[in-house]
Amino acid sequence: MRDGLREGRCGIAPIASFDPARLTVKVAAEVDDFVPEAHFDRRKLLMLDRVSQFALLAAREALSGIDRGRTAPGRCGVVMGASLGQTTIDQTYHALYAENAARLPPLTIPRTMPNAPASHIAMEFGFQGPCFATASACASSAHAIGLAGQMVASGMLDLVVCGGSDASICLGYLKAWDGLRVLSPDACRPFSRDRTGLVIGEGAGVLVLEAWDAARAREAPVHGEFLGFGMNADAGDLTAPSSEGAAAAMRAAVDDAGISPGLVDYVNAHGTGTRLNDSTETKALHAVFGAHAPALAISSTKSLHGHCLNAAGGIEAVATVLALRDGFVPPTSGYREPDPDCDLDCVPNEARDLNIGIALSNSFAFGGLNAVLAFGRTP
Amino acid sequence: MNASNMQHATFPNVAQSGFGDERANEILDLIAKETGVERALLIPAATLDELGIPSLDLTQAVFEIETHFDVEIPVVAERDGAEFTTIGSLVAHVLTTLDRAAALRAAAVPGAAA
Structure with a gap:
């Protein structure tokens, strides 16, 4: 990645x-090139919708090399963005309505439940602490990571696997998105004047959050530091974004991190590539960062991996932490033309080397739900 | 006189509303019904902003128009602001779409094109 x-x-x-x-x-x-049988045996696959397969692969990768050591199973938790088994739902409804199937696969219900990705991670790794899924549409996995961070920071848990997974690319679900008239016919061009909308993606992004001292004590590789979390609701329009709500969530994350806005170097934007989101987000960034705003690097990695919906916050948090760890800003791809309504530095088309001390990851969801994560470079 | 006739009687006709196409009446009826905006206010120059039509109401109205005429109304690239800024641009786009669909249908029926 x-x-x-x-x-x-x-x-x-x-x-x-x-x-x-x-x-x-x-x-x-x-x-693409994903072969489920290469990762799971046939019997296990009966239980796993594609969304849970992605979640397990990401969790395995995140936990690889981590020795849980003496941490008690009850002190380890899982918080994932809620994500339905969309392809299973699509296939079973098709079988029922279009093919008059007499019966459906018996594991359809547990395959499709929105907590399935979280439950499968807990089962595979034997984590017996709190395990649940957060539902806030495109902010779901940002909420999951934010809550997980708070659970570790408060001392409630020692280790939490958190993030999100999404696998919704099927006819029924995309046909429903068609009706909203926000999908781009070709590319996702966030902040570009000729942007034409969002592109749906799929995948999973998972982080392991652990108490600082414990991670250090066992010399775990630390990729970054979870600094803070801000969340709120617009309580306004069902789908149209609000710059006031977005700004308040960013301020809350900065306050929770105990830093001044001027210390933020990079913002991984929500940046969907719709006309309204990108101009509204730019307005919110101006409101929060004021004179510092033009010095910020702001990019939308949705231009690369698409809008991964319930997994968006997880995948973008991983992107943000990798940027912090390795000192670069991922680009906003597909950018062609400056837009006066999106007048900040969106790192067009090419990655840039940058020593990032503190970064934010923005997620703003349908339903007017905002979640902003703050991460810092490992001291 | 049934309810729908009565509506037509109280709303401006095509000429008064500034549209030169009878189908515009049907389109405007659907927009008025879905958005709850008084039909008399739906003139070509009126902006959706001024009329206070939220984007979701407009999306629903476009869906009703698609269903009514059984046609797919292509998304307009949002170059300057919203997909449609005025009632005029929305109606013009629907009429163009209807003309294109009618031409395609005519071409698909042998002999009908003439």
């Missing part, structure tokens, strides 16, 4: 996993 971010590799392409003929928009950022 780090190399992809650095090289600005874009995963958006014509939909290949099914025939998109009935869709208005025929592009997405799909996980």
